[in-house]
Amino acid sequence: MAVRGFTSKIEMEYVEKHLKSKDLYDRARKVFARGVTHDSRYFEPMPIYCVRAKGSRKWDVDGNEYIDYWMGHGALILGHAHPAITKAVVKQARKGTHLGASHELEIQWAEKVTRLIPCAREGLVEFTSSGTEATMMAIRIARAYTGRKKIVKFLSHFHGWFDYTIIDYNPDYSPPLVGDYPAGIPHEICKYTIALPPNDIEAVEKTVQGGDVACVILEPGGASMGLIPTMKGFLEDLRRVTRDYGVILIFDEVVTGFRDAPGGAQERYNVIPDISTLGKILAGGYPGGAVAGGREYMSLLEFREGDRGGFRRINHPGTFNANPISAAAGNACLSLILEGKVHPSINRKGDMLRRGLNDVIEDAGVKALAWGTTPSIIYVGFGIGPEDLEVSDIESYIRFQRKISESRSIMRMMEKALINRGIHPMGSRFILSVAHTRVDIELTIEMFYEALRELRSEGILKA
């Protein structure tokens, strides 16, 4: 059957296999402006609609089964519906989902965070309802502590969708390739955020010399879950420079926290920030976030009695902060991470997938690369070589962005070819969980090879 409007065999098969998803998408577009509920789930001609998930697998409304590599946008390190987490959540749901009071689970949860995350070992924890809220709070703490207004971030690093960090704008670099201020964000706000090229320590040093920068925030493993890897030695340099100039160093560990190592990227690279933001795995796949860090910074949230000596505290309400369901799931998940078996297993699987994908790429004679700084998150890029990952100034950043954008158009078709074969990557990424088996990974590599050949035969991919 030829599907109207599609000339590619891959697209026609995609539509034919997802007719019920198409019906749901038609309904969704009547109630959601973009048809989906998260920008990254937007997919032409329509996304798949899923009904259930277990372990490494999920199933869509049309009855198709997938090996899932979204893994809850990275939140599900233990896989879907892990029995320990489900049990803890159901037990708590029976006892109440919001007690309108403090509860012991929130203390146990924070105790685990302070055991695991190095910058919080002698420090304090503040729970939020999402990773975005955690980075908002971390920046507020840095501003309150230093009395300074500006923040430094890095181009393509993601820290949630709020005004100060969604900007990738730097007036010093020429448009149109480097950043813009998105709709709805006042221009005045943009001038407080300075976006620098990843790994460019000279640019950081020059910027913080002005004495008006409160903090440097970054994804320690690299932009966008490791798409642009952080280069060796950069974190140490950043630690030194920020310390020298009294600037707060914030590691946004919403992705890398509890994933790069039990103690996150800071444990893996042995560079300890002042403050860290957490999310995703923190709450075992349920909504949650946290800021964790040294007492001198976090104590700006405390209530002080008596002589306040000019102390002005940071306010922090939030209906669902440390809600009992997320706390139950988070405790169950972090308990398993503390046992120490999760990371050897997941890192081995990441290694196996990365090597396997690179092997079939080589066999197929295609210019492409599978990489990833976080051992259990793998990227695939077409037309990319290892040399392209060395981004350390504005020129190399622009070059990389150009290549990635060319790669994405091929990857969009690759995604469809993989989905048709029962593999669901998150765009160009494959996010692993401990639930992925050797068989899952072998099958993924085999299907990737088949998809490469199909893209070749359709003329989408040249040797």
Ligand SMILES: Cc1ncc(COP(=O)(O)O)c(C=O)c1O
């Ligand atoms: C590094 C990083 N920081 C912050 C966030 C925002 O977290 P949330 O989506 O929970 O608001 C994300 C989300 O993907 C992220 O990857």
